Amino acid sequence: MSPPFGSRLAGKVAVITGAGSGIGLETSVLFASEGAQVVCVDINEKGAAATVEKITALFGEDRAVSVRADVSKEDDVKNMIQLAVSRFGKINVLFNNAGIMHPADDNALTTSEDIWDLTMRINVKGVWWGCKYAIEQMRKTGGGSVINTASFVALRGAATPQLAYTASKGAVLAMTRELAVVHAKENIRFNSLCPGPLRTPLLMEFLNTEEKKNRRLVHVPMGRFGEAIEQAKAALFLASDDSSYMTGTDFVVDGGLCAAYVTPE
Numbered sequence: 255m256s257p258p259f260g261s262r263l264a265g266k267v268a269v270i271t272g273a274g275s276g277i278g279l280e281t282s283v284l285f286a287s288e289g290a291q292v293v294c295v296d297i298n299e300k301g302a303a304a305t306v307e308k309i310t311a312l313f314g315e316d317r318a319v320s321v322r323a324d325v326s327k328e329d330d331v332k333n334m335i336q337l338a339v340s341r342f343g344k345i346n347v348l349f350n351n352a353g354i355m356h357p358a359d360d361n362a363l364t365t366s367e368d369i370w371d372l373t374m375r376i377n378v379k380g381v382w383w384g385c386k387y388a389i390e391q392m393r394k395t396g397g398g399s400v401i402n403t404a405s406f407v408a409l410r411g412a413a414t415p416q417l418a419y420t421a422s423k424g425a426v427l428a429m430t431r432e433l434a435v436v437h438a439k440e441n442i443r444f445n446s447l448c449p450g451p452l453r454t455p456l457l458m459e460f461l462n463t464e465e466k467k468n469r470r471l472v473h474v475p476m477g478r479f480g481e482a483i484e485q486a487k488a489a490l491f492l493a494s495d496d497s498s499y500m501t502g503t504d505f506v507v508d509g510g511l512c513a514a515y516v517t518p519e
C-alpha cells in the first residue's frame with residue numbers, strides 16, 4: 255500500500271472477521287489507509303496479530319487491534335463486538351468475512367453431516383451472530399454498514415460441487431436481504447459481497463493442480479483468478495457513504511463469470 259491515503263472511512267470503526275488472511279487482510283489494511291480504526295478478528299490469533307502489525311507499521315499506533323474469536327461461537331462474537339466498543343467507542347462497519355470451504359465438502363452423496371454442520375456453523379451462524387451484536391451497537395450511533403461475504407457459487411450451480419459451502423453462501427444472501435429490509439429505516443445497511451474465484455489461500459489450497467485451476471478458469475471471461483485487494487476495494491465502497499443508497503444487494507465482483515455463457519478463447 256503506497257500513499258496517498260484517503261479519508262473515505264475517517265472517524266469510523268470497522269470490525270473485520272477473517273482478518274488474518276486473504277480478503278480480510280487486504281480489507282483491514284485498505285480500511286486503515288482510508289482512516290478507519292480496525293478490529294482485526296480471526297480464529298488464527300497470529301494471523302490477526304500480523305495484520306495489526308502491518309497496519310501499525312504503515313499508519314502508526316492505535317489504528318488497529320487484534321482479537322481471537324471463533325465466529326461460530328456466540329460468546330466469542332459477543333466479546334469481539336464488546337472489545338471493539340470498549341477500545342474504540344463504537345462500531346460503524348462490520349465485515350462478516352470469515353468463512354471456510356472444507357476439502358471434504360463434496361456432493362450430496364459424499365459430504366458427511368459433520369462437514370455440513372461445521373460449514374453452516376461458521377459460514378451462516380457466524381454471520382448471524384455478527385449481525386446480531388453489531389445491530390445493538392449500530393442502533394446507538396444511528397446506523398452503520400454491514401457487509402457479509404457470500405460467493406458467486408450462491409448464484410450459479412457448479413459441476414465441481416461443494417454442496418455445504420454453496421448452500422451456506424445461499425443462506426448468507428437470503429439472510430442479508432432480509433436484514434437489509436428489516437433494519438432499513440434504522441439506517442443500518444446490509445449488503446452481500448459475492449466474490450468470484452480468487453487467488454487466495456482458501457481457493458488455491460483447494461485447487462492444487464493446474465488441471466483443477468483450468469477447469470474453473472475457462473468459465474471466467476477475464477481468464478484469471480481475482481485478487482483479494484479487488485474484493486477489498488468493493489468492500490470499501492459498501493462500507494463507505496459512497497454506497498449510502500444501497501442496501502440488500504448481492505454485490506458481484508467476479509471477472510464477468512456470472513454474466514457469461516461462452517467465454518473468449
Ligand code: NAD
Nearest residue numbers: 272274275276277297324325352353405451452454456457
Ligand atoms: P482465507 O482462507 O484466505 O481467509 C479466511 C480467514 O478466515 C482465515 O484467516 C481463517 O483463519 C479465518 N477463519 C476461518 N474460520 C474462522 C472462524 N471460525 N472464526 C474466525 N475466523 C475464521 O479466505 P478468503 O479467500 O480470504 O475468503 C474470505 C471469504 O471470502 C470467505 O467467506 C470465503 O468463503 C469467501 N470467498 C472466497 C472466494 C475465493 O475464491 N477465495 C470466493 C468467494 C467467496
